Amino acid sequence: MPDRPIGVFDSGIGGLTVVRELVRALPGESIVYFGDTARVPYGSKSRETVIRYSEEAAALLLAHDVKLIVIACNTATAYAGERLASRLPVPVVGVIEPGARAAAAASTRKRVGVIGTLGTIRSGAYDLAVRRKLADVQVYAQPCPLFVPLVEEGWAEHPATHLIAEEYLRPLQAEHIDVLVLGCTHYPLLRGLIGQVMGPTVQLVDSAVETAREVRGVLGGTGLLRTTASPPRYRFLASDSPMRFREVGQLFVGELMEAVQHVDPEAYGHVTS
C-alpha cells in the first residue's frame, strides 16, 4: 500500500503548484495528477456542478489506485471537500484547512485577508476555517476573478495586472490585515506582485506549501510513506488536449512533466452517488 501513488486533482493546471511543493516535501512519493482542462474553470461555476465534477475526478483517481487524494483546487475543496473526506476509502487532504491553520498561527493582529475565485470566496469556507482556529479573528475576503486568466496569459508582471491587483487589494489594505492567504492555486505565481502591493507588513500564506506539509503529516501518521528505493513515478492526466497541458504545465513543474495522457472523467462514475 505505501508504494501506491498520491492522487492530486484540480480544475486545470493551477494545482501543479501543489505538485511542485509535494515533490519538494516528499521526494520519494509517486504522484498521479488529473487536470480537468476540458471543463476548467471551476471557480465561476455552481456548487452542484463543482461537486459533480469533483466526484468524477475522485473516482478517476481511485481507479488509478491512489493511497491518498489531494484536492489541489480551492473551489473544489470549498464545495466538495467534506463530502469526499467522509465518503472516500482513502484519506482526503484539501487546500483550505492547511492554509487557514497557517494564517491563524501567523496572525498577531487577528486581521486576516483571503483572496480567491468567486466560488471559493462565496462558499465562505476560508472564513469558517480561520474562525475555528483563532478566536475573535476578523476575516476579510476578496474575490479576484481576473487573476487566473492573467496568469494563464503569462502576464504576471504586466502593468495591467499591477493596476488590477491594486484595485482588488485596496479594500484589504484599508482593513489593515496582517496576513493574506493566497486562496487559489494560481496565485503563488503572482506572489511577487501581491507582496509588492500589500507591503512588507503583510505576511503571505501559500496554501500549496502548507498542503504539502499536511500530506507529509498524514502519510507519516498512517504508515503510508513510501520507502521503496526505486525512483518515484509522475503521471499526468488531462481531460482536454494533452499537448497544451504539457506546454503550460512545464512552466510549473519543469522536466517532471513527461507524457500527458488524455482521459474522460465522465467514464468513471460518481464515487459517492
Next chain:
Amino acid sequence: MPDRPIGVFDSGIGGLTVVRELVRALPGESIVYFGDTARVPYGSKSRETVIRYSEEAAALLLAHDVKLIVIACNTATAYAGERLASRLPVPVVGVIEPGARAAAAASTRKRVGVIGTLGTIRSGAYDLAVRRKLADVQVYAQPCPLFVPLVEEGWAEHPATHLIAEEYLRPLQAEHIDVLVLGCTHYPLLRGLIGQVMGPTVQLVDSAVETAREVRGVLGGTGLLRTTASPPRYRFLASDSPMRFREVGQLFVGELMEAVQHVDPEAYGHVTS
C-alpha cells in the same frame, strides 16, 4: 414547421448578443437558447473537445424541435460549423461567414483585422473565409484571451481594460487595417473601447448583427419565416446554475429573459456519431 423556434447555442452567455440581434431583425420568431455554462469557455479548449460539446448542444436543440440552428459562438463555428452543417437535418448558420462577408464588402484597402479567442484565431477560420470573398486581401488576426473575463467581470470601461486593449490592438494598428471583425460574441460589449483605441478610420464589423441578417435570409428563402399571430416564445437553457445565468443574461437581453431551465447536455447524445 415555420412555427417552430430558432435554436441558438453558445459556450455561455456571450451568444445572447446574437439573440438580441435576432429579436431586433425577426421580432416574430420564437427562440430556444442553450448556454453551456457548466463547461464554458470553449475558446481555450482543443478542437476535439469543442466538436464533442457542439454536437451535444446541437442534439439538445434538435430535441427541442428547432427549425434552424445558429452557432452563436465563434470557436464552435470555427471547429464544428462545417461538420454540423453537413450532417444536421435543419439549416445551420454560424457567426463566421456573415462576419467575413461584411468585412470583405467593407474593406477598401484590403487590410482586414480579426480579433477573437485563442481557439477562433488558431483555427484560421476567419482568415480563410475573408480570403474566399475578397481577392488579394491581407488578414491580420490577433487573439485577445482576456477580453471575455474582463467583460464578465463588468469591467468594459475599466482603465486596466483600456491598457490591455491598447496592447492587444497595437499590432493591428501597425498594419493599418481599415476593417476590424469583432470575432467573439462578447466583444460587442467592448465596441466603444475598441473603436476608441482603433480610431475613426477603422470600421468595426459586429458578427452578431450580420448573423441575424443571414438567419432572416435563410428563413425567408426556405419558407420558414413564422407567420402566426400569437406572440413568440423565448426559452433559455443552461448547463450550470440557472440563477447566475439569469443574473448576467439580463444585462444582455433585459426583460426577454424570464425563466432559465437547467439541462444536462450529456443526456442527448452526439448528433453526428
